[in-house]
Amino acid sequence: MIHFVGAGSGAPDLITVRGQRLLREADVVIYAGSLVNPELLREAKPSCTIYDSARMTLEQVIAAMQEAEACGKTTVRLHTGDPSIYGAIREQMDELERLGVDFDVTPGVSSFCGAAASLKAEYTLPDVTQTVIITRMAGRTPVPEREELSRLAAHGATMALFLSAGMLPQLRERLLAGGAYTESTPAAIVYKATWPEERQVVGTVGELPEMARRNGIDKTALILVGDFLGNSYERSKLYDPAFTTGYRRAEQQPTPQGGTDHV
Known part of the structure; x- marks a missing residue:
């Protein structure tokens, strides 16, 4: 077996x-x-x-x-x-x-789960994104043309990029070409997530190449991109007292809506 x-x-x-x-x-x-x-x-x-x-x-x-x-x-x-x-x-x-x-x-x-845990981050935030795209840059091995990075980046969803830490100038270019991310979109590099030698670098899409260069990272790292790394999101309906579920009824007074700081 x-x-x-x-x-x-x-x-x-x-x-x-x-x-x-x-x-x-x-x-x-x-x-x-x-x-x-x-x-x-x-x-x-x-x-x-x-x-x-x-x-x-x-x-x-x-x-x-x-x-x-x-x-x-x-x-x-x-x-x-x-x-x-x-x-x-x-x-x-x-x-x-x-x-x-x-x-x-x-x-x-998976390391993309380990990276989120290390950053104390949640990939799917209400009113921010409910989609995680796991992909990589085309390098020595290609990716299907329909999955060219700028096409995926056009969704503006959370993105976890494997096998791409050595191509960050090109990666930044393709991310920005999608039109949904900007230079100021939050981004992170997590080197060897959950290993003793793990390192985390948080910044923006525009800073990605410099973030890696300053920290000597060119492999064995995940690149994470998206507004899930920001501070604004909506509270989950599942645990909102004003929201009825299959296990409890809504309370009388609705919860005020609006952005919530994520700590």
């Missing part, structure tokens, strides 16, 4: 209980060494065989899985964050299906 496991965003204790159990039971672990916190490997038993997939091709990864299966061993394929986001797991799962090898997937805490 092959278990794809999300390692979480960095802190070793942010792996799920299920993921930790599978890691402790594994006979073979294939982990994404360029991104997964190696502290997690302490959970593996002493007899466990460990491969670093940063130095492997897809074919080599599958061969290691096949070898373990032939010996009746259990394999954990340990991916950073949640394996469904930029995890390149589909090609592995398709190959395993072709070979008739059973597998399952255990989700994990």
Whole structure:
């Protein structure tokens, strides 16, 4: 059996209980060494065989899985964050299906969740945005033309950008080209969210390249953009005394409406 496991965003204790159990039971672990916190490997038993997939091709990864299966061993394929986001797991799962090898997937805490927690921020604020766009800049690998960054930026929604910290001048240009963000739109860079060496830099879209340059950040960072980082939003209707829900009736006096400072 092959278990794809999300390692979480960095802190070793942010792996799920299920993921930790599978890691402790594994006979073979294939982990994404360029991104997964190696502290997690302490959970593996002493007899466990460990491969670093940063130095492997897809074919080599599958061969290691096949070898373990032939010996009746259990394999954990340990991916950073949640394996469904930029995890390149589909090609592995398709190959395993072709070979008739059973597998399952255990989700994990994505770094975009870890970054929000580190910033004490909420991505979806009433009357600000109810949409989060997870994407990246086109670089050595392209993105579909319909997802070119300025097109996505035109929505003005919350945006979490992976794999883009080394291209911030171009990123700023494409964000502004969308027309919904301005130079003064709030933005943040979170380097290695939830790791011990995490760093947060908060500023504006216009300042993004300089924010990174001043702090020596050019990789392993998330870029977060949008007015969710600002101070104005509407109170949630769900907890408003004047709003009826399926669990309680509205009180007589309505709550005054208006912007609320977010602390």
